[in-house]
Amino acid sequence: MRSITGTIHWGIIGCGDVCEVKSGPAFNKVSHSRLAAVMRRDLSKAEDYAKRHQVSKFYSDADALINDAEVNAIYIATPPSSHEAYTQAALKAGKPVYVEKPVTLDAASCERMIGYAREYNNKVSVAHYRRGLPLFRKVKELIHEGAIGQARLVTLRTLQPPASKIVTQTRDNWRIKPEISGGGLFHDLSPHQLDILYWIFGKPREVYGRSLNQSKQYEAPDFTMVEAVYDQHVAMNGVWAFNVSEKATEDLCEIIGDKGKLQFSFFRQSTITLVTDAGTESLEMEYPVNIQHPMIEAVTKFFRGEGPNPCSLEEALEVMKMMDQASKR
Numbered sequence: 292m293r294s295i296t297g298t299i300h301w302g303i304i305g306c307g308d309v310c311e312v313k314s315g316p317a318f319n320k321v322s323h324s325r326l327a328a329v330m331r332r333d334l335s336k337a338e339d340y341a342k343r344h345q346v347s348k349f350y351s352d353a354d355a356l357i358n359d360a361e362v363n364a365i366y367i368a369t370p371p372s373s374h375e376a377y378t379q380a381a382l383k384a385g386k387p388v389y390v391e392k393p394v395t396l397d398a399a400s401c402e403r404m405i406g407y408a409r410e411y412n413n414k415v416s417v418a419h420y421r422r423g424l425p426l427f428r429k430v431k432e433l434i435h436e437g438a439i440g441q442a443r444l445v446t447l448r449t450l451q452p453p454a455s456k457i458v459t460q461t462r463d464n465w466r467i468k469p470e471i472s473g474g475g476l477f478h479d480l481s482p483h484q485l486d487i488l489y490w491i492f493g494k495p496r497e498v499y500g501r502s503l504n505q506s507k508q509y510e511a512p513d514f515t516m517v518e519a520v521y522d523q524h525v526a527m528n529g530v531w532a533f534n535v536s537e538k539a540t541e542d543l544c545e546i547i548g549d550k551g552k553l554q555f556s557f558f559r560q561s562t563i564t565l566v567t568d569a570g571t572e573s574l575e576m577e578y579p580v581n582i583q584h585p586m587i588e589a590v591t592k593f594f595r596g597e598g599p600n601p602c603s604l605e606e607a608l609e610v611m612k613m614m615d616q617a618s619k620r
Contacts, residue, residue, distance in 0.1 A: 294596030300327035302362035305369035306340045317581040321588045330356040372471045375400045379407045387414040387594045392482040394607040396473040401608045416590045417607040419486040423585030426576040431491050440550030447529035450541040457558040467509040475511030476533045485610045492521035500617030506534040517617045
């Protein structure tokens with residue numbers, strides 16, 4: 292599988308909200324990395340982004356960006372419905388791909404993307420970027436060093452009102468259009484959570500799920516339940532509801548073991564609470580200004596042949612399978 296020699300000159304397809312702070316600026320903060328071009332269907336918005344972020348080239352056509360001779364790696368930050376097609380086009384052009392989560396619409400699409408990467412003998416990384424954050428790296432460390440003994444149960448509660456503050460709001464609200472997002476708000480948030488559990492506990496042995504449209508405010512489901520069993524009989528119970536009262540808002544994960552438990556938030560706070568017989572300890576973590584910075588650094592090293600893939604399509608496929616099971620596809 293080929294590696295890039297020298298500086299990676301990134302091209303972004305879809306320089307929207309995610310690219311403003313979370314990811315875009317980080318490409319110029321990583322060694323051997325430079326943001327060379329951006330694309331958005333609205334050329335004036337692409338130009339505006341380019342001027343504000345000191346990017347020399349901007350396009351309204353994805354193929355033009357992909358075929359720019361200066362650009363040698365592609366970051367796909369569009370909604371999921373176009374991830375597969377853009378990944379195939381970029382790989383065919385000989386350029387490695389960093390693709391946003393959810394990786395695509397469903398597991399079958401992800402399997403085709405794996406096929407493209409093999410066909411064109413090139414690299415793809417998935418933006419499950421919470422793997423690179425200190426909070427989740429510490430959680431994994433505590434679990435593996437036995438801070439709470441043998442893990443027994445993971446409970447995950449993501450309860451949000453319809454106008455959730457942890458979901459990026461856009462005018463077209465594509466996240467609740469299944470043909471674009473793959474489902475509803477569960478498809479927007481759960482990839483982060485399910486991936487971290489996969490990263491810590493491995494591939495689940497069993498997965499059960501159910502989605503409902505309780506409030507009928509839009510076409511997509513607004514309530515999802517997932518149960519899973521990992522190795523060593525670690526059980527997981529997760530609930531995602533996007534139709535509750537503001538006063539019922541919750542973003543909490545508990546990992547309970549035979550000698551204690553861990554509590555943390557996926558989206559709103561950066562504190563880990565460790566409870567054992569020795570007492571309760573709060574571990575304060577920090578998020579980087581550009582939350583994808585650590586992941587982009589790792590992806591850059593991978594594309595240059597200097598490190599492992601921080602999140603492969605094969606790993607993202609396991610998360611996609613869990614999401615499909617919850618959606619009964």
